Amino acid sequence: MMRFLLLFSRQGKxxxxxxxxxxxxxxxRKIVRDMTMMVLAxxxxxCSVIHWRDLKIVxxxxxxLYFCSALEDPDNELLALEVMHRYVELLDKYFGNVCELDIIxxxxxxxxxxDEFLLGGEVQETSKLLVVKSTEESDLLQETMEEYMxxxxx
Amino acid sequence: MSFLDAGIEFAFSFDxxxxxxxxxxxxxxxxxxxxxxxxxxxxxEEREMIQKECAAIRSSFREEDHTYRCRNVAKLLYMHMLxxxxxxxxxxxxxxxxxQKFTDKRIGYLGAMLLLDERQDVHxxxxxCIKNDLNHSTQYVQGLALCTLGCMxxxxxxxxxxxxxxxxxxxxxxxLRKKAALCAVHVIRKVPELMEMFLPATKNLLxxxxxxVLHTSVVLLTExxxxxxxxxxHFRKNEKLVPQLVRILKNLIMSGYSPEHDVSGISDxxxxxxxxxxxxxxxxxxxxxxxxxxxxxxxxxxxTETSKNVGNAILYETVLTIMDIKSESGLRVLAINILGRFxxxxxxxxxxxxxxxxxxxxxxxxxAVQRHRSTIVDCLKDLDVSIKRRAMELSFALVNGNNIRGMxxxxxxxxxxxxxEFKADCASGIFLAAEKYxxxxxxxxxxxxxxxxxxxxxxxxxxxxxxxxxxxxxxxxHSYTVQRLYKALLDDISQQPLVQVSxxxxxEYGDLLVSGQCEEEEPIQVTEDEVLDVLEGLLASNLSxxxxxxxxxxxxxxxxxxxxxxxxxxxxxxxxxSSIDVELQQRAVEYNALFKKYxxxxxxxxxxxxxMEKTATNGPTEMVQTNGEAEPSGLESKHPxxxxxxxxxxxxxxxLLGGNDVAPVIQTTPxxxxxxxxxxxxxLLGxLSLSGDPAPQVPxxxxxxxxxxxxxxxxxxxxxxxxxxxxxxxKNGLKIEFTFERSNTNPNIAIITIHASNHTETEMTNFVFxxxxxxxxxxxxxxxxxxxxxxxxxxxxxxxxxxxxxQKHQLRMRIKLTYTHKGSPLQDLAEVNSxxxxxxx
Numbered sequence: 001m002m003r004f005l006l007l008f009s010r011q012g013k014x015x016x017x018x019x020x021x022x023x024x025x026x027x028x029r030k031i032v033r034d035m036t037m038m039v040l041a042x043x044x045x046x047c048s049v050i051h052w053r054d055l056k057i058v059x060x061x062x063x064x065l066y067f068c069s070a071l072e073d074p075d076n077e078l079l080a081l082e083v084m085h086r087y088v089e090l091l092d093k094y095f096g097n098v099c100e101l102d103i104i105x106x107x108x109x110x111x112x113x114x115d116e117f118l119l120g121g122e123v124q125e126t127s128k129l130l131v132v133k134s135t136e137e138s139d140l141l142q143e144t145m146e147e148y149m150x151x152x153x154x
Numbered sequence: 155m156s157f158l159d160a161g162i163e164f165a166f167s168f169d170x171x172x173x174x175x176x177x178x179x180x181x182x183x184x185x186x187x188x189x190x191x192x193x194x195x196x197x198x199e200e201r202e203m204i205q206k207e208c209a210a211i212r213s214s215f216r217e218e219d220h221t222y223r224c225r226n227v228a229k230l231l232y233m234h235m236l237x238x239x240x241x242x243x244x245x246x247x248x249x250x251x252x253x254q255k256f257t258d259k260r261i262g263y264l265g266a267m268l269l270l271d272e273r274q275d276v277h278x279x280x281x282x283c284i285k286n287d288l289n290h291s292t293q294y295v296q297g298l299a300l301c302t303l304g305c306m307x308x309x310x311x312x313x314x315x316x317x318x319x320x321x322x323x324x325x326x327x328x329x330l331r332k333k334a335a336l337c338a339v340h341v342i343r344k345v346p347e348l349m350e351m352f353l354p355a356t357k358n359l360l361x362x363x364x365x366x367v368l369h370t371s372v373v374l375l376t377e378x379x380x381x382x383x384x385x386x387x388h389f390r391k392n393e394k395l396v397p398q399l400v401r402i403l404k405n406l407i408m409s410g411y412s413p414e415h416d417v418s419g420i421s422d423x424x425x426x427x428x429x430x431x432x433x434x435x436x437x438x439x440x441x442x443x444x445x446x447x448x449x450x451x452x453x454x455x456x457x458t459e460t461s462k463n464v465g466n467a468i469l470y471e472t473v474l475t476i477m478d479i480k481s482e483s484g485l486r487v488l489a490i491n492i493l494g495r496f497x498x499x500x501x502x503x504x505x506x507x508x509x510x511x512x513x514x515x516x517x518x519x520x521x522a523v524q525r526h527r528s529t530i531v532d533c534l535k536d537l538d539v540s541i542k543r544r545a546m547e548l549s550f551a552l553v554n555g556n557n558i559r560g561m562x563x564x565x566x567x568x569x570x571x572x573x574x575e576f577k578a579d580c581a582s583g584i585f586l587a588a589e590k591y592x593x594x595x596x597x598x599x600x601x602x603x604x605x606x607x608x609x610x611x612x613x614x615x616x617x618x619x620x621x622x623x624x625x626x627x628x629x630x631x632h633s634y635t636v637q638r639l640y641k642a643l644l645d646d647i648s649q650q651p652l653v654q655v656s657x658x659x660x661x662e663y664g665d666l667l668v669s670g671q672c673e674e675e676e677p678i679q680v681t682e683d684e685v686l687d688v689l690e691g692l693l694a695s696n697l698s699x700x701x702x703x704x705x706x707x708x709x710x711x712x713x714x715x716x717x718x719x720x721x722x723x724x725x726x727x728x729x730x731x732s733s734i735d736v737e738l739q740q741r742a743v744e745y746n747a748l749f750k751k752y753x754x755x756x757x758x759x760x761x762x763x764x765x766m767e768k769t770a771t772n773g774p775t776e777m778v779q780t781n782g783e784a785e786p787s788g789l790e791s792k793h794p795x796x797x798x799x800x801x802x803x804x805x806x807x808x809x810l811l812g813g814n815d816v817a818p819v820i821q822t823t824p825x826x827x828x829x830x831x832x833x834x835x836x837x838l839l840g841x842l843s844l845s846g847d848p849a850p851q852v853p854x855x856x857x858x859x860x861x862x863x864x865x866x867x868x869x870x871x872x873x874x875x876x877x878x879x880x881x882x883x884x885k886n887g888l889k890i891e892f893t894f895e896r897s898n899t900n901p902n903i904a905i906i907t908i909h910a911s912n913h914t915e916t917e918m919t920n921f922v923f924x925x926x927x928x929x930x931x932x933x934x935x936x937x938x939x940x941x942x943x944x945x946x947x948x949x950x951x952x953x954x955x956x957x958x959x960x961q962k963h964q965l966r967m968r969i970k971l972t973y974t975h976k977g978s979p980l981q982d983l984a985e986v987n988s989x990x991x992x993x994x995x
Contacts, residue, residue: 013236014235014236014237015235016235017235017268019267019305019306020305022271022272022273022306022308023271024271024273025241025271029237045502045537045538046502046537046538046539046540047502047503047505047506047538047540047541048502048503049503049506049507049540050540051540074431076427076431076467076470076471077503077506077507078463078464078466078467078470078503078504078507079423079424079427079467079471081463081467081503082417082423082424082463082464082467083424086417086424104188104192105185105188105189107231107232107235108184108228108231108260108261108264111264112260112264115264115301116297119300119301119304119305119333119336119337119370120304120305120336120337120339120340122336122339122370122373123369123424124332124333124336124366124369124370125332125365125366125369126365126366126369126415126422126424126425127365127366127414127415128414129414130366130414134294134297134329137294138256138260138294138297141256141292141294142256142257142260143255143256143257148221148255148257149221151254151255152254
């Protein structure tokens with residue numbers, strides 16, 4: 001399973017963090033720092049796999065964003081690259097020509113899409129269409145402000 | 155603008171209207187906040203903005219405002235991502251989850267996943283909400299609950315809610331079913347005992363058409379099979395999982411283009427890979443299952459398109475499966491060849507993955523991997539660090555007796571040029587490989603030299619004693635070794651392990667170095683002074699570590715018995731007697747003492763080291779530091795070869811020191827059982843004839859700390875059985891008297907105490923008494939009380955001799971006396987024959 005997925009910019013600013021195992025806040029921050037340092041230090045000629053502790057870190061750069069995932073030993077690194085690519089495609093389909101700014105200003109939506117694609121560190125839906133469809137239908141369920149005000153909370 | 159955005163625009167204008175009706179201004183909108191924070195030019199400015207906003211949010215929370223709770227939590231999550239504390243929002247997330255509004259729930263669950271963790275009890279409050287939401291009428295709400303539970307559910311939550319998950323696993327709604335399956339995986343990971351309860355629900359999971367359900371079901375089955383051998387057996391036999399999976403995989407490969415699942419011409423690679431992984435687990439150690447999947451594996455291996463990463467991902471998984479199950483040899487060869495092709499691929503990731511897989515299979519399919527050795531060795535030159543590391547590990551795994559020379563060339567070249575992070579591992583690997591497969595001793599030494607000179611500072615500390623032991627044992631090429639090490643030292647003294655090994659060797663074999671002989675190559679002309687220059691240079695240099703200085707000092711000291719320029723050595727040693735470094739100081743002081751008071755012991759102590767036995771525990775580490783001070787405890791039991799070796803060394807010493815006044819006391823290595831050693835020692839002395847032969851066939855003088863195996867009791871227990879004393883020697887003012895005693899523990903032992911007195915007007919200094927006895931006897935000489943005999947009989951030097959005479963032969967003794975009197979050194983030999991019979995009968 002995937003242990004975590006991080007998205008960060010070339011300046012090391014975190015744009016998304018998805019954790020699939022329980023870790024204390026301090027530990028998470030430390031890992032984010034370590035990942036950022038490690039990945040940003042790699043030259044473009046290097047391969048996309050790094051050995052870190054007992055995990056395999058697979059990363060890929062898309063424009064100004066680095067996608068960085070941590071895999072356990074039995075996981076397939078090349079497939080992880082496909083998983084990250086699929087996520088980018090989903091974001092692209094949803095936002096339309098997605099760029100980093102979209103993810104910055106609509107980070108909660110990036111999470112919602114991710115939660116339709118991965119669950120518990122594993123892929124839950126392999127169809128591009130269905131993931132986007134579920135997300136968009138959920139969006140429709142979100143109340144408009146008027147509805148929001150009128151609806152009782154409990 | 156999407157419908158959603160329009161809704162927000164509308165909502166926010168309504169928002170403003172609403173605000174005017176309220177007294178409090180509405181909290182700033184999420185996107186507005188993000189925009190504002192991004193305008194901050196410095197970290198301090200950003201912090202200020204965030205603190206202000208956090209304060210506003212906190213007060214809003216305090217007022218239990220559920221209108222804007224969602225917005226505030228969303229903002230909090232943004233600020234949390236920037237690295238600011240957000241723990242005060244945890245309870246708010248729970249309130250959002252409990253809300254009826256979908257917007258609230260969405261943000262609430264997201265917040266819970268980001269801010270809550272199972273270490274805090276707060277998260278348990280979610281359990282009830284999740285339970286309700288799992289039964290919600292809207293599938294997207296159920297989805298939220300399943301997602302949250304599957305991502306961060308604690309063990310307690312899993313226990314409470316497993317039943318609900320199991321129910322949803324059986325639903326016909328594929329959207330929920332796939333999520334429930336992964337949620338079940340999480341539950342099983344957290345609470346393995348609950349695995350059983352999901353078994354019934356797995357019955358017809360694989361007959362689903364929906365790929366999402368298929369994929370997650372395969373993941374669930376994989377998890378169950380990996381965790382429980384019983385489950386594994388059940389799925390193999392009862393459920394006939396393998397044929398089902400084979401069928402699904404076949405359909406995926408054969409089926410036409412499916413736009414929904416297509417990736418570069420391959421249909422649903424995610425599902426294919428997971429199926430292959432499950433097949434791996436099912437086929438492991440099971441012939442039937444392995445056979446059933448043979449064809450499909452061959453098909454996937456040959457037909458998958460390899461131009462893109464996705465195809466290679468599938469091939470990679472296939473290869474892993476083939477290597478792990480009981481596949482037939484043809485299939486295995488196919489797999490290794492795929493890996494071989496991967497190694498030649500332009501894509502670095504694929505090369506990396508190939509090397510990793512080859513490393514896994516090199517143990518089982520060694521020969522097949524050997525065929526790709528040259529490609530693997532080429533990967534040592536790759537620019538990528540991860541690839542180089544893998545290639546290095548694999549290269550070491552492939553080294554054997556046949557390819558050692560060629561491989562070592564490549565590995566040494568790699569060592570030269572690789573990054574520092576590799577050097578230590580590479581050096582250790584080379585040493586290991588050389589030790590196992592060295593074709594000749596000289597090659598071995600050459601290889602070590604090469605490593606020490608190119609990566610000397612990265613060599614691990616424990617390599618130094620191992621190397622020293624190796625060098626000691628390569629007897630035939632000692633002069634070659636010391637010559638090469640000396641030359642290396644002339645070039646560079648910065649690499650500590652190299653310097654340490656070199657100084658040790660020079661100390662030990664310095665005599666060979668200056669002798670101008672060398673077996674394997676042109677001997678170099680080196681003088682004693684040049685050698686001492688180098689060693690003194692090491693002592694003085696800032697580059698030398700304290701340990702290295704210790705080595706150098708000891709080496710200098712050892713040369714005092716091998717070189718003739720003793721005075722220079724004495725000077726060096728005494729200088730360091732006041733060194734700031736305590737270790738060095740102690741050594742120097744002790745060596746100084748060796749020159750003065752214990753000079754008679756010096757040659758024995760600094761003698762050539764014997765071949766060391768490599769102990770299992772910590773090898774000859776003890777050897778190194780003790781060098782000359784050869785403690786018997788540090789050495790293993792003596793085998794004949796190691797005894798004869800010192801004999802030849804003894805001869806060397808005698809040859810070199812020739813007419814030196816300093817009598818070499820030949821100390822053959824004291825054994826753990828000196829009793830037997832004593833006999834052998836005496837053998838070395840050859841036949842003691844009484845014909846006055848002045849050859850320095852000398853006496854066995856053993857230091858007193860070597861206590862006897864003969865008797866561990868105090869010496870003078872018994873009452874002197876009334877044996878009369880005798881004068882053994884009386885000449886030139888020096889008189890030596892013998893008094894006798896018998897040991898009460900062993901009647902064959904006679905204890906003789908010598909009393910040396912001086913009735914001249916000047917004292918006698920540097921007095922050394924030595925004795926030798928015929929072969930049938932064993933002699934042990936303890937240390938003297940002093941080596942200065944005061945003038946005018948004002949005191950005597952006493953020394954104890956123990957004689958073992960098992961055969962009750964007549965005791966005869968030859969003694970040698972050395973002393974300085976009135977400024978000039980004197981020496982005399984004498985024979986003592988007239989021993990009282992009681993002393994030897």
